Amino acid sequence: xxxxxxxxxxxxxxxxxxxxxxxxxxGLKAAILAHKPTPATGADATIRITANGKPFQFIAGIKxxxxxxxxxxxxxxxxxxxxxxxxxTPHLTxxxxxxxxxxxxxxxIDTAGNAYLGAPGLYVxxxxxxxxxxxxxxxxxRGGGTTTALRVMFxxxxxxxLLNAPYRELAAAAGVALGAVGWVFVDLQGRGYITGGLQKxxxxxxxxxxxxxxWVTNFPIKLRPKLHPRRFHAHDPDWxxxxxxxxxxxWGGEVAAAKLTDYLxxxxxxxxxxxxxxxxxxxxxxxxxxxxxxxxxxxxILDAFWNFQLEGPQPDxxxxxxxxxxxxxxxxxxxxxxxxxxxxxxxDHALRRx
Numbered sequence: 336x337x338x339x340x341x342x343x344x345x346x347x348x349x350x351x352x353x354x355x356x357x358x359x360x361x362g363l364k365a366a367i368l369a370h371k372p373t374p375a376t377g378a379d380a381t382i383r384i385t386a387n388g389k390p391f392q393f394i395a396g397i398k399x400x401x402x403x404x405x406x407x408x409x410x411x412x413x414x415x416x417x418x419x420x421x422x423x424t425p426h427l428t429x430x431x432x433x434x435x436x437x438x439x440x441x442x443x444i445d446t447a448g449n450a451y452l453g454a455p456g457l458y459v460x461x462x463x464x465x466x467x468x469x470x471x472x473x474x475x476x477r478g479g480g481t482t483t484a485l486r487v488m489f490x491x492x493x494x495x496x497l498l499n500a501p502y503r504e505l506a507a508a509a510g511v512a513l514g515a516v517g518w519v520f521v522d523l524q525g526r527g528y529i530t531g532g533l534q535k536x537x538x539x540x541x542x543x544x545x546x547x548x549x550w551v552t553n554f555p556i557k558l559r560p561k562l563h564p565r566r567f568h569a570h571d572p573d574w575x576x577x578x579x580x581x582x583x584x585x586w587g588g589e590v591a592a593a594k595l596t597d598y599l600x601x602x603x604x605x606x607x608x609x610x611x612x613x614x615x616x617x618x619x620x621x622x623x624x625x626x627x628x629x630x631x632x633x634x635x636i637l638d639a640f641w642n643f644q645l646e647g648p649q650p651d652x653x654x655x656x657x658x659x660x661x662x663x664x665x666x667x668x669x670x671x672x673x674x675x676x677x678x679x680x681x682x683d684h685a686l687r688r689x
Contacts, residue, residue, distance in 0.1 A: 360448030426466035583609030
């Protein structure tokens with residue numbers, strides 16, 4: 336049995352247990368109509384839930400969720416299905432369940448019997464049920480949650496042509512130790528994300544979309560806090576419109592999103608600086624735009640964490656994947672909407688070529 340088949344088996348077990356738990360806590364009848372793995376769209380199965388003799392059909396996306404940003408990722412994946420989309424997961428805490436209902440309007444069911452479902456003639460909200468003990472490794476376990484793994488994964492997602500490059504080239508592009516690259520490949524292969532083993536020239540990404548989702552979920556918790564974040568305040572909230580960044584500095588977050596989509600009025604500014612000349616570049620920014628240090632400021636300066644040539648029509652922006660991740664980490668509904676646009680326009684087509 337292949338690793339992806341094993342993962343698929345675990346996903347379907349979670350779905351079976353979640354539907355059984357829903358029947359136990361609500362008395363509703365539930366059944367799987369079809370299961371068809373289409374990870375690029377976030378859909379894994381079609382299910383039917385019957386209430387008072389009336390059937391309701393939902394499109395299920397199955398994944399493990401343990402933090403709010405992962406819920407935001409799931410919400411964007413299921414958005415094409417409207418109110419028919421439902422997240423199926425091993426367990427949601429009361430806090431995350433409340434976030435689904437109150438902030439995201441994200442339907443869900445879990446294997447403890449917690450659920451939020453809504454449709455004309457159907458309303459279910461159950462929370463606080465304790466998680467069951469599931470055998471085996473949970474689906475979506477983030478073995479790629481170390482800073483080293485996240486750096487390497489970022490390179491592979493942004494520059495898929497480097498997948499079969501020598502370890503030395505990958506290590507240099509990711510800014511990690513040479514010996515760490517092999518262990519990242521062992522982990523990714525073991526979890527079914529890549530195939531081809533450790534040999535060069537035959538590696539291939541099997542699941543680029545779930546790999547991206549894992550990276551986006553872990554980035555704000557594992558890697559972003561280690562990029563020496565510094566905050567500043569500007570007297571003019573529109574200072575960024577006339578700002579010209581020095582070499583090695585790039586816009587991320589809301590400003591980059593505004594430049595990519597022309598659809599967002601930034602409330603915050605995020606800038607990534609090359610660590611090698613960060614001090615000089617930051618000094619120039621502070622001087623030119625009269626920025627002042629402020630722990631609560633809306634301007635955030637972070638260290639860049641990659642070392643490869645970026646391509647694109649706007650050389651002063653970070654890669655779209657990082658813009659997307661910055662927006663998703665805010666959990667701001669307006670940013671989540673723009674993040675979805677960026678993914679559709681600038682990321683998904685590249686994933687299909689990976």
